[in-house]
Amino acid sequence: MDSIEKIGNSVIQHGSYNDRIYLMKLDPADMPSLLDEIDALAEKESYSKIFTKVPGSFKELLCDRSYLCEASIPRYYYGKEDAVIMSKFLDDKRSINCLNEMHEDVIKTALSKEKGMHSILPSEYSIRKCEKQDIGQMADVYQKTFDTYPFPIHDPDYLLKTMEDNVVYFGVFKEGKVVALSSAEIDYDYSGVEMTDFATLPEFRGKGLSSQLLRKMEKDIKAKGIKTAYTIARASSYGMNIVFAKCGYEYCGRLVNNTNISGNIESMNIWYRNFQTD
Structure with a gap:
């Protein structure tokens, strides 16, 4: 890495x-x-x-x-x-984005979705902050979700170090097992946060769990006085770009051929939200 x-x-x-x-x-x-x-x-x-x-x-x-x-x-x-x-x-x-036409369609599709429309978390699921005892499961979920990732989130030692530093991890649990994850990487010096590391096990996708995680993270970081959130989302992912658009985030740019994720160097979209103006 x-x-x-x-x-x-x-x-x-x-x-x-x-x-x-x-x-x-x-x-x-x-x-x-x-x-x-x-x-x-x-x-x-x-x-x-x-x-x-x-x-x-x-x-x-x-x-x-x-x-x-x-x-x-x-x-x-x-x-x-x-x-x-x-x-x-x-x-x-x-510097050449060979998939620019597709990436533009992703943005167009995401922006066409109605903001504020969210699914309800099914009763058999729960969301909470992850703790040290969850790290083994967390590493396993990330390992199963991404072939490659820009940071070693499949490594339990890395997860522990970041958890003890400035990263708050959240998980969706079913019957005590982690089925989806995300994290808030908080920059306390500047009152900003990156909403990142979203992962859902394949068999639990399509249930709106990423949206549930994002709303849970927002509630937590607002309570900490954080003013601005952003994310770096895969430009080719309709799902994640739609999640942020529907949750009120604004598109603000694309990083061309930027990040090694899911086996390839991919372009990434930037979305942001200022909580002061909510």
Whole structure:
């Protein structure tokens, strides 16, 4: 799997698995020298893409460094400043989205769905936060759901480490067994959260469990005072894009050929929701 490291006080993920560098969290004090270090690392390892999530105030600087803005999350930082997803393609082939027509249809379909229409959780299911004793089952569900994934969520040690840090996992249970999962990766410094790691065992799909998980997570993070949520969803997945559209999220951009998931490097859509305006 790709490694997560610090450059200065900023956090990056990089490696051949996703064939990229991802600037996950920026300490503004590291700019602009951080960009030189990232460029040097990308050249050394022959990566084909760099992508970053940074405050909008850095957009002009990154544009001057040949980055393109692929998405923008309004009021992500402290509920005030936009986050911009800025990417640099180091191989022209990686910048070409061969499935663009299909991806546009996914967005069109998702946006056509009526917001606020949700299924009811069947009585034989329950939803709660996951605990350490659930980790074995969680790893098994993720292993059965994804052939590949950008982070090692099939590894119990990784799940434990993130659970003890800033990630809250939620599960749908039936007869004491985990059948669906999701997580809220909370950035307390900036009052933002990524809604991610959705997985449902094949035999339990089509029951609206992802929507139920998303609503449960929203209730929890609102209570923590988090202001803005976003997700990075597979651009080819009608189901997940529809889930977020129906739950009131707004589409705000696409990351082309960005993430190794389900066996291939795929493009990803960004959706966001500001809870301050609800």
